[in-house]
Amino acid sequence: MRVEQIKTPALLVDLDAMEANLRDMAAFFAPRKCKLRPHFKNHKVPMLAHKQIRAGAIGMTCATIREAEILVENGIASILIANEIAGEEKPERLAELARHAQVMVGVDNRSALCDLARAQRNRNAQIEILVDVNIGLNRCGVDSSEAALYLARYAVASGLAVRGLMGYDGHLQGMTPSPEKDKTVSVGSRMLVETAAQFEAAGIPASIVSTGGTGTYAISGDYPGITEIQAGSYLLMDDIYVARGASFQRSLTVLATVISTRGTEHAVLDCGVKAISGERGLPALKDVPGAKLTALHAEHALIEIDPESSPGLKPGQKVQVWVHYSDATVNLNSCMYGVRNGQLEEIFPIEH
Amino acid sequence: MRVEQIKTPALLVDLDAMEANLRDMAAFFAPRKCKLRPHFKNHKVPMLAHKQIRAGAIGMTCATIREAEILVENGIASILIANEIAGEEKPERLAELARHAQVMVGVDNRSALCDLARAQRNRNAQIEILVDVNIGLNRCGVDSSEAALYLARYAVASGLAVRGLMGYDGHLQGMTPSPEKDKTVSVGSRMLVETAAQFEAAGIPASIVSTGGTGTYAISGDYPGITEIQAGSYLLMDDIYVARGASFQRSLTVLATVISTRGTEHAVLDCGVKAISGERGLPALKDVPGAKLTALHAEHALIEIDPESSPGLKPGQKVQVWVHYSDATVNLNSCMYGVRNGQLEEIFPIEH
DSSP: OBGGGSOSSEEEEEHHHHHHHHHHHHHHHTTSSSEEOOBSTTTOOHHHHHHHHHTTOOSEEESSHHHHHHHHHTTOOEEEEOSOOOSSHHHHHHHHHHTTSEEEEEEOOHHHHHHHHHHHHHHTOOOEEEEEBOSSSOSSSBSSHHHHHHHHHHHHHTTOEEEEEEOOOGGGTTSOSSHHHHHHHHHHHHHHHHHHHHHHHTTOOOOEEEEOOTTTHHHHTTSTTOOEEOOOTTTTOOHHHHHTTOSSOOOEEEEEEEEEEETTTEEEESOOTTTSOOTTSOOOEESOTTEEEEEEOSSOEEEEEOTTTOOOOOTTOEEEEEOSOHHHHHTTOSEEEEEETTEEEEEEEOOO | OBGGGSOSSEEEEEHHHHHHHHHHHHHHHTTSSSEEOOBSTTTOOHHHHHHHHHTTOOSEEESSHHHHHHHHHTTOOEEEEOSOOOSSHHHHHHHHHHTTSEEEEEEOOHHHHHHHHHHHHHHTOOOEEEEEBOSSSOSSSBSSHHHHHHHHHHHHHTTOEEEEEEOOOGGGTTSOSSHHHHHHHHHHHHHHHHHHHHHHHTTOOOOEEEEOOTTTHHHHTTSTTOOEEOOOTTTTOOHHHHHTTOSSOOOEEEEEEEEEEETTTEEEESOOTTTSOOTTSOOOEESOTTEEEEEEOSSOEEEEEOTTTOOOOOTTOEEEEEOSOHHHHHTTOSEEEEEETTEEEEEEEOOO
């Protein structure tokens, strides 16, 4: 089937680009002690998680208990929920999962620790935790080594299994590569590694020290004592990351149909914010010279055309739009169409 | 089941507010010649479409062929796709639908007309169209009565059944009520009605003249010659519309759990742009004095708290966030939880 025959709007993944990204990241980690535990939230495709593990990843990272359940259902044996969970229901689901696979979870507060300890008792399970440390993103995480150590001691006393630490430097992912970036990223890695040393000195296990993303893996992955990297975007790649100097290839586009034109300067596509995210700005057209996407409505993309430099667009014509923010765009779709040389090769169901 | 026991993030609909909106809109149209054909894209819930029809709506409006298929599968007998479709595949699906229900579609270009005529012949179906007129939104639609008449003649010659006209004034929905607004909205309605008269004079049927939304229904609904209004948002109501003086009640919130706090000034909820849209700005917290939602990440909402005026937030606590943009938020969820007096009463599956 030719790409143009896929019904629109459709999320396409360029298999050559995606496979090159998979290989390049695997080649980085192969000779290193530090390993990759890629983030599942960027693609939500169990088949891709298995490709990542076959390429050397030691397990998967995810953001929610639902994603952890999907991974366990699909036979992934080691999972990190790099996020906090709290309340009644989710700790119970986590404890249930912990009976079937290794599922670690981030913790940054005593209240959540109590929830986890209670669920663990209720289900007769062993929950494993990483203490989440704020290394500058100012989202989740405790603010100091002392607070981390206090929480770790409390976790041990509550019967939870402390495995180590995590910290996510989301605020540094988009920084352009520079010596300044190396230094700033290393500050976060050092805080994690030094806190891990304090854990060990206090007799608390810290065999896992997890951090990093697609914009920082090469720095933290070489920082002595960091044992795992959580990068996820590298596989499909956001247009945003590419613009900031990342070395991976963009693989994701949304295929759309031109449904309307007004004169020679305006066209409308059948893809809006229900098919492609505009949460981080407007996406760009792929290979449509002289044309620009200027607005996303719920079900429409508005295109402005410069008739001087463009061959124009016609109703019925197929156009591809680069995915700007893959995480939120994947979430809008039920499958990803794997394409190569203009042909549909494979369909990847996206799990929700 | 109490609301706080629903797993988070969850899309809640306040049944009292929603039912009041349903009644108020029905009361407006009951004594009038002009009728309501509510938009399905705002809720995507067949059960709610049936409630709207029981309350007097003459059928449903929708934005995509997929939505039309869902409506036909759920027994809705009269549907307007208030949008253009083009290419090969969608006209074929439309022709297939037209064998089972009345499904009208907007048309604004000859190329799409040819696609529809071909599909109609292939399936031995009768496709009904409304000529789409640009009444100022500058998205889809022909730009003049002459162009509309030309297209209508071409449609008749192609064997398509012309039923009338449509035009959507999306750019006026958010205008604050004023005599100026009445005048501006009436200009669009007049263009549609005058073009319909030209159709009739040329022997082309124009029994349907469709326009309007939640921000303009009361003006166009009273304009002589307008036969149908496409309003959809009124049922669930966006926070955006309410801020602009609409008379319906907000009914939608996302229930979330506090998963982390840092000091007394920061908290994090387990709902990000994968659960609530931020495409039109940041949503507001419901009934959380002294606290403000300041950012949406993929799976997190960041909250800033003023300790002086707030009782604070604790991990595990449940919080509701007003839905700012219901259309895109409904699209992120698999169901809507109908709540009344703090209790879960009904679950509405959302169709995708």
